[in-house]
Amino acid sequence: VSSTSPRARVAILISGRGSNMVSLLDAMAAGEVPAEPALVLSNTGDAPGLALAESRGVPTGVVDHKAYPDKQSFEIEIHARLLSAKAQLVCLAGFMRVLSPWLVGKWAGRMLNVHPSLLPSFPGLDTHARALAAGVKLHGCTVHHVSEKVDDGPIVGQAAVPVLPGDDEDALAARVLAAEHTLYPACLKAHIEGRADWAGAGAQLFNPAPD
Ligand code: GAR
Secondary structure, three states: OOOOOOOEEEEEEEOOOOHHHHHHHHHHHOOOOOEEEEEEEEOOOOOHHHHHHHHOOOOEEEOOHHHOOOHHHHHHHHHHHHHHOOOOEEEEOOOOOOOOHHHHHHOOOOEEEEEOOOOOOOOOOOHHHHHHHHOOOEEEEEEEEOOOOOOOOOEEEEEEEEOOOOOOHHHHHHHHHHHHHHHHHHHHHHHHOOOOOOOOOOOEEOOOOOO
16 A cells, blocks of 8 residues: 555454454544555454444454365455455454465565564463563563564564563453554554555554553
8 A cells, every 4th residue: 555545445354352453443433544444354253343343334244264174265265355345454453363375475565463462572372471471571562564474574563561560461461452452553554654664674662652
């Protein structure tokens, strides 16, 4: 998407709750991000985020991975839905399927993900429990371009939060999630405006503004 396009068409892929999806949809609706939602797709029919998208008037779809014999046919259907929605960018927002190099390659430089840690620390699952176990004093979240390696790829932005005495997994997860909700729209905006170098040369550090 060139920076001269008035509004980029963004598809969002979810698997569950959809709170990051809501933060992106609301930022687009408020004009804070120069983009419009093209489609919300879930790989599970019972994702609570689907109703949140529908209530905002956003087209939704379900491509259930269990209904396909293999990953390739699942991804061919996802790609077809993205194309027919005329999506220009794809945001993974709590999408819990690992995508193959084929689909990643189709959207190279046009697919972002949010991950609940300061990458390259703690890729994968259970990031908050692992951060607590490691005794880190700073934790946070990362928005990055999706590459062939899981939770890898050029970093667009990061937000750090403190790990506080007495934190349990839920308390830490909530603090990180609040930061994700600020970070992801800011990074999407930076990307659309050409301020996020997808070759990875200039990672940008975003911290949510203090209240
Ligand atoms: C978010 O914390 C997101 O960073 C994480 O799942 C949660 C989804 O919440 N994603 C991953 O772990 C991807 N590997 P949400 O559905 O409310 O946005």
